[in-house]
Amino acid sequence: MHFAPVPLSWYLMLSAILFALGVAGFLYRKSVITVFMSLELMLNAVNLTFVAFSYQLQQIDGHIYAFFVMVVAAAEAAVGLAIILTIFKNRHTLQIDEVDTMKL
């Protein structure tokens, strides 16, 4: 059974588009949780590039890097959400432009 192959550049373009959408969410959204989710979207887009180039080179080093990115993203999510909890506890808001001073 013959399957039509997909050019590698399509994967890279999809990754670029997802990254740009992540940047857009990061810049435009005002809820700190959604800004954080846009960050995760950008990390996912970069992961797609790693895996695509890993296919191109036929080596699994790219998979290892994608794995490390996932681990760091999980750690970052845990710490970041704890910071969001603390911000909400102290300031009772999740709007990032109301959190514009270091000191209360």
Added chain:
Amino acid sequence: MDTILFIICAIVAIACALNLILQKHPISSALSLIGVMASLAVLYLLLGAEFIAMAQMIVYGGAVMVLFIFVIMLLNAGTEKPSSKSWFAQIAGVPLLLAFVAIMAFFIRRALPPSRAVRFGSWVGGTADAIGRMLFTTYLLPFEVISILILIAILGAVVLARKEID
């Protein structure tokens, strides 16, 4: 077949990402992000990355997103209020992002060396076996360092989110 599957997953991923940045309620954004991650997992499978696809579903689609939704519900996060403080992003944001995508497209067209087309099943290198061997031989030191990073992250999360007792 490959092309159809890729196009379906790409459209789902882009539509979910657009939905993520357009929805006003954080819980809708979180569900859209799960859609993005699921379609990316299918694309990883197409690229022969079995282990990464499974880890994507379990770690991202499972653990991280549960954490997000848990925090959204814990804080009772409502619809965000619009504000117009960032005038630069309002004016120049969309043109700059389109320019970024155009530049990336240009480099992908021009600078990419002749690459092989992706055919499902023609290379399955990313099995759990191969990844595990690589992780515990060549990348042993980064693996151990990242375990310390996770330990510090756990401690940091506990310290940040605890109640002050005095």
